[in-house]
Amino acid sequence: MNTKTVSQPADKNHVLIFDTTLRDGEQSPGATMSHAEKLEIASLLDEMGVDIIEAGFPIASDGDFQAVSEIAKRSKNAVICGLSRANFKDIDRCWEAVQHAAQPRIHTFIGTSPLHRAIPNLDMDEMAERIHDTVTHARNLCDNVQWSPMDATRTEWDYLCRTVEIAIKAGASTINIPDTVGYTAPRESADLIRRLIETVPGAVDVIFATHCHNDLGMATANALAAVEGGARQIECTINGLGERAGNTALEEVVMAMRVRKDIMPFTTGVDATKLMHISRRVATVSGFAVQYNKAIVGKNAFAHESGIHQDGMLKNAETFEIMRPEDVGLSATNIVMGKHSGRAALRSKLEELGFELGDNQLKDVFVRFKALADRKKEVFEDDLLALMRDQESGD
Ligand code: KIV
Ligand code: ZN
Numbered sequence: 001m002n003t004k005t006v007s008q009p010a011d012k013n014h015v016l017i018f019d020t021t022l023r024d025g026e027q028s029p030g031a032t033m034s035h036a037e038k039l040e041i042a043s044l045l046d047e048m049g050v051d052i053i054e055a056g057f058p059i060a061s062d063g064d065f066q067a068v069s070e071i072a073k074r075s076k077n078a079v080i081c082g083l084s085r086a087n088f089k090d091i092d093r094c095w096e097a098v099q100h101a102a103q104p105r106i107h108t109f110i111g112t113s114p115l116h117r118a119i120p121n122l123d124m125d126e127m128a129e130r131i132h133d134t135v136t137h138a139r140n141l142c143d144n145v146q147w148s149p150m151d152a153t154r155t156e157w158d159y160l161c162r163t164v165e166i167a168i169k170a171g172a173s174t175i176n177i178p179d180t181v182g183y184t185a186p187r188e189s190a191d192l193i194r195r196l197i198e199t200v201p202g203a204v205d206v207i208f209a210t211h212c213h214n215d216l217g218m219a220t221a222n223a224l225a226a227v228e229g230g231a232r233q234i235e236c237t238i239n240g241l242g243e244r245a246g247n248t249a250l251e252e253v254v255m256a257m258r259v260r261k262d263i264m265p266f267t268t269g270v271d272a273t274k275l276m277h278i279s280r281r282v283a284t285v286s287g288f289a290v291q292y293n294k295a296i297v298g299k300n301a302f303a304h305e306s307g308i309h310q311d312g313m314l315k316n317a318e319t320f321e322i323m324r325p326e327d328v329g330l331s332a333t334n335i336v337m338g339k340h341s342g343r344a345a346l347r348s349k350l351e352e353l354g355f356e357l358g359d360n361q362l363k364d365v366f367v368r369f370k371a372l373a374d375r376k377k378e379v380f381e382d383d384l385l386a387l388m389r390d391q392e393s394g395d
Helices: 021-025 035-047 062-074 088-098 124-141 157-169 186-199 219-229 250-259 272-286 307-315 343-352 359-375 381-393
Strands: 016-019 052-056 079-085 104-111 145-150 174-179 207-212 233-236
Touching (some): 035 052, 035 062, 035 272, 052 062, 062 079, 062 088, 088 124, 104 124, 104 174, 124 157, 145 157, 157 174, 174 186, 174 219, 174 233, 207 219, 219 233, 219 250, 233 250, 250 272, 343 381, 359 381
Parallel strands (some): 016 233, 079 104, 104 145, 145 174
16 A cells, blocks of 8 residues: 555645646546647646646556556656546546556446446445445555545535445545536535535535536636635636536636635635646647637737727726736737727837837828728738838828
């Protein structure tokens, strides 16, 4: 048996970030990544301070097994976790892959809700026994075991408490409470974790995790609410990649807890200045483009086109930005020139390009600029240079 002990964060307000881009994220239809791409993403996650990387599902394929093993060998700081169903064969294969890590973790799960219990056709007692046996087996291989009751948010309360207690007694040190189908809502998410910690014997000695899907667009809100309820591990993915509508987006929870630490006094170990780069790499390797208006990492998250906003931004960036672009790894705010832009932004853009205009000159150029902007969606620097050439030659 592995003898390393599992470290619990000393700071009670520290939230562990568990990234599952390479497991739940890769399960998005069409998001398959190559071996080399997975190693690259794992190394970026490790460098940016993610605490636990769920590197894959080793029994799923030889490719997944190889990727998890290699990531386990290479990881420098993060705990490396593999997923396994609730049977010995899965768990053994998972251990074979993660055992190479300095800090390995086995994550094993079973669906506990009535709908999910019907699939392996186990009654409540049979499933309880299966949980006991599989968590015990995993714990005999590895001292860091995470257990998840899949579809926890649609599992009967008494049965959920019973199964969580069994997993804790069998040696799980992290209990993850998945909202597998994105069904819960923030208040319910917070209450569920709070009540589990208050009710289940031994719950105060383990870490509770939250794993939210985004089917109703509430994954980030639900994850943060779970933290308010006492969860100290958030499971999430870069760009919110994941099954169906995806998972909680890592960049959103990390920045929400930073920007609103006045009401959410929690910390993470993530270096947020690396967010933009990893977001772009995940978009490229998964083939899932990031929507323009995606929070934190979308192309427009730090872009301003309207005259009122641009004027405000030029005077004081805090008027329309609650984070600085540099905080997430962008070099600067993007002032986009288009038909909604005003005179102040045009003057500033032209000054950047080396043109100092008097008021009357600016008035003339502004009329030409608006005519051009009406014809084009966005006016680029080259368009402005052409406009100034025409203006100066009197065309
Ligand atoms: O959504 C889910 O329930 C999962 C489990 C395997 C943790 O991804
Ligand atoms: Zn999931």
